[in-house]
Every structure is written in structure tokens, then in C-alpha cells.
Amino acid sequence: MKKIICKKEYDTETATLIKAYSFGELGDPAGYEEDLYQTPSGLYFLHVGGGEASPYPTEDILRLAKTKVNAWLETH
Numbered sequence: 001m002k003k004i005i006c007k008k009e010y011d012t013e014t015a016t017l018i019k020a021y022s023f024g025e026l027g028d029p030a031g032y033e034e035d036l037y038q039t040p041s042g043l044y045f046l047h048v049g050g051g052e053a054s055p056y057p058t059e060d061i062l063r064l065a066k067t068k069v070n071a072w073l074e075t076h
Contacts, residue, residue: 001047003061010045010061012037018044021076029053036064036072044069 002011015037024031032050039045044066049059064072 001059001061005061005063008039008041008043010037010039010043010063012047012061015039015045019073019076024051024054027051032056034076036069036076042066046072 002009002013004010012035018036018038020033020035022031022033029051030053032048032054034056035047037045037047044064046062046064047059048056048062050056
């Protein structure tokens with residue numbers, strides 16, 4: 001998936017996957033996935049998606065500030 005946010009490109013095809021996190025079982029309407037990526041230029045983002053009752057009912061890319069990366073890693 002590719003998305004432009006604030007004139008910067010976030011692309012799962014060219015970024016490096018740092019960690020993948022899944023909550024729930026396959027087919028769980030509340031289940032979701034959060035995959036942490038780093039772009040070649042050093043930016044971080046989450047590639048998210050899940051069931052209709054999850055925090056991410058549609059596939060999306062969300063920016064993640066460098067200051068938030070360690071906190072995300074500690075909780076996932």
C-alpha cells in the first residue's frame with residue numbers, strides 16, 4: 001500500500017518492516033493488525049487494517065513520530 005501524507009510518501013513496498021502485530025483471530029470482527037515500517041528516509045509509519053468492529057475497519061497508513069516508536073514497540 002502507498003499513501004502520501006504531508007507531501008511525503010509512505011509505501012509498504014519500499015519501506016522496511018520492523019515489527020508486525022496481530023490482535024484477535026482470523027475472521028474476528030474486532031481483530032486487527034498493526035505493522036511498523038521505516039521508510040528509506042527514516043520516517044516511521046503503521047500499516048493497519050482489521051475487522052468491521054476493530055479500531056481499523058479499513059486498510060490505512062498512519063504516520064508515527066520517532067518519539068512514539070519505542071512506546072509502540074514496548075506495548076506490542
